[in-house]
Amino acid sequence: MFVDSAILYAVGGRGGNGCVSFRREKFVPKGGPDGGDGGDGGSVILRADPQIDSLVSIYYEPHRSAESGGHGKGKLMHGRNGRNLTVLVPCGTAVRLESGETVADLVEPGQEYIAARGGRGGKGNRHWLTSTHRAPRESTPGEEGEAVTLRLELKLIADVGLVGYPNAGKSSLLRALTGAQPKVAAYPFTTLNPVIGTLAFEDYTSLTIADLPGLISGASRGVGLGHAFLRHVERSRMLVYVIDMAGADGRNPWEDYLSLREELEKYNKALLARRAIVIANKMDIPSAEANLRIFAEKTGTRPIAVSAATGAGIEPLKKLLHRESKRRQRSFRQGSGRSLRSAAGTYEAR
Template identity: 55%
Template structure:
């Protein structure tokens, strides 16, 4: 009667880190499970406690309970941890049941099952700046030109399927982030082309940067594209299109660009317009300096207001679209 106790099961822990910029990696592994504790052995040998399973997530990750929609945690500091689920207690060996009347007990206490939960993870702010545009407008090319991010680019629409995040460091060593939001299409606010998922990313950016194809590729009209983009944002959430913004008049090297730029400048006098050629990195540094100035002029985020907005959005999103960012632990 000398059986030892079993080891405790591992916890599943979310850990905030500067090394991660998005939750995309979790989409490829939505279920996480810590290991079970080791078995107890004879001669009072206790089983080893299982190691914790740590999942690294970006700073600014919000944690919600999937079933109750309750807000659980805001991981806002590098290294901050949140125990998503706790491992089960180890069982007790038969040594605990030795008594004066039972010298060779055969009973033991099994270990407890660990917790199981489904949690929803969302980024509080996807990026400081969100690149908004139609497919093939040049968003990804611009991000490649100004940062170390390497989004997939090609001369056909819908290359970007998930947000790509680039970190920009200015000459004074200050940093900010730019998100290449997947291209919007007309009807996005009605969830056409995964529109709701893409629009929710835009909602989490402090500045909107409209990227327009000034060359009018495939017969497009950049002025009409801008109006459609604004309409989609406004239909999705009133006021979103009026967020601080500027226009990147891209592909300025193409033949039709100069005429379209003059039309745009004549119509849009209340918004900053920056002519660029992302592919040639022409005037891209000017755009970065202006974005930095705009960010410096913005007031700090109101944390509590932002949390209330997120809770409201979660409730609305559950009714409108099947969630794609549920992770089981």
């Protein structure tokens, strides 16, 4: 089960109490205070793990508490510190407070965020010893740990995100490119959750491609799958607009394309600066050729013509994506710090 949003109730461990104790040994009738301090409570820590791909474990077990600290004892024995509780989350998890403020964005493997800190341990009676107060009986209890409610939202990190209306053929295209097995059917919203496939090349470079749920008009306002879709688009380093060039559902392909860009702009204007490819899918259907010419006239963009159903145009598309993969690797080796996310431009058919 894929879950990309969950509520976490995190509670840090309570600190242990300080101890009231006095040294009692033979021939030492007035040994003085020797009460130890309580141990600190453990903290709840979120850690990004590349092996985790969903928030499902937190969805079903939202209450997480760290261990409390041990109480202090006589002979100046310090209570044991409570163990931290580490909660593994997928890379790409955003952490928000109830107010909506984002307090952490766990993108890199191993990146951590302390969700709820443990309470400090109390002080033993030895801290109250003075020249005039030789037998103190004061101590302090341990502090309560933090208790917080957090909303976790997963924004998938993929090299390429397939963007398009329902039934545009995104799942079929992903299958043709990567061999992944997303659900494919002739009805809208077949893809309710993102599916990721890997396109591997002979030179050992690769690209991850995400089949994202279909976008519809009004998504920026939460219509359809709305924000659940758009937050995954944010982390895709490159966008591939998949257009049903046959207009099989009675829509105009060029209006679909302009509507997609409009929804992305309303949600986050920076998405329009993302590197992008426009794919004219379903070119095996007779009406697609005429629509392709009109599309180029209406939008000023020449899409790359493919048919995910027959495989036509898939190999040239793979070569184009391969060039993009090598460009990205070269950019990293040169230490430019650029990524697909910061390189604007739109690919067109030559």
